[in-house]
Amino acid sequence: MKPPPFAYFRPGTLDEAIAILGRTENAKVLAGGQSLMAMLNLRYVFPDALVDINDLFELSGIEIAPERIRIGAMTRQRRIELDAELYEAMPIFRDALKLVGHRQTRNRGTIGGSLCHLDPASELPTLALLLDAGIETAGPAGVRRIPVGEFITGYMMPGIGPDEIVTAIEFAPWSVAHGHAFHEFARRHGDFAVASAAVMVERDRQGVVTRCAIAIGGIGSVPQRHGAGETALTGSDGGPDAIAAALESCAGLDILGDFHGGPDYRLSVARTMLRRSLTAALARASERTQQA
Known part of the structure; x- marks a missing residue:
């Protein structure tokens, strides 16, 4: 057409x-x-x-500082995926971006475009939510910074005005010893996820989880932070009981059905993805903590 x-x-x-x-x-x-x-x-x-806005080259680029990482809204997804300095600081970006569409779409797709499109199964909005990112916009009233929780207002509804443009995403980096993982299930490679789970954790040298963030995508009208799961892990040893509690509490998330599967099916897939992400992130955090 x-x-x-x-x-x-x-x-x-x-x-x-x-x-x-x-x-x-x-x-x-x-x-x-x-x-x-x-x-x-x-x-x-x-x-x-x-x-x-493809001539607005000033909206492209990646800036990495100890207290803040800033990615311009027009930065192509493929550039983010391949950036060595960003990978060193926040390797979850590469894990997530490998799941975004295909290489051809990542060559053109931008992080700002994905955030504004705000598909609930899309990887980058889920990642922004995981990182408690701030979304910078510019409009007639000037520049403002919107917490990602306020930016995500509903199904494919970013919280910006019709005369505003997203200019950047900003977030604080985690410690170098953090563990991460991003797993999703899609019916075909490149399709949007039926369910996804993004996890970041930090552990002390005794193995206790001192910090945890979990975001679930694909199962509802918007990506969701899994606060109950974070609570179950934080302060625990990250063992089977804590993981089981995080998986069980997924039932409290908003879950919708569609032609890909009903709510029960999506919940089952989300729990499987979360189990994989938690297992991988906890193992990475243990390894990196001992190396630090």
Whole structure:
């Protein structure tokens, strides 16, 4: 199919892009286009205008500091996947990005575009939630930083205004001794996940879990933090009882069914992915803690 007709703008500066959005009703921002172009061709969306921000090169790049990591919204997913310095600091990004679509889509897809598309099964919004990230936006009123929990307002509904543009994602790095894992199940490689589980943990030298973050994607209308699971692990030895408690408490998450499977099936898959992620993350944390 062909997309519906629309006006096309390609601004050269961020201020110009914001101005166009401010004076144009029913406009969509075009970043990587890997989701938007398919939705246009299938006529799932009917924008009156596209604002192409691919010339806004200032929105690309990765900055790593001891207290903060910043990734520009127009940074291509493939660049994030291959960045050696980011991998050293936060290796979970590479694990997650290998599951995003295919290499061809990651060559064009951007982190900002994925966050704004906000598919509940998408890996990058789940990862942003796991990291308690801040989403930076720019609009007529200036720059603001939105906690990811406020940015995720509902199914494919980012919490930004129609005249705002996401410019970056920021988050604090974890200790070098943390453990991580990101597992998901999809019916075919490159498909969106039926369920996914992202985990990061830190342990002391006695093996006690001192910090834990868990995010579950794919099973509800939005990615979800699994607070009950985090509580079950934190302060424990990370043994079978703690893992079993985290898995059991998944029943308290919001779970929806669709043509891929009902709620019970998705819950079962989510528990399996979480068990794999917890097992791998805890083992990595033990190994890295002893090496530190």
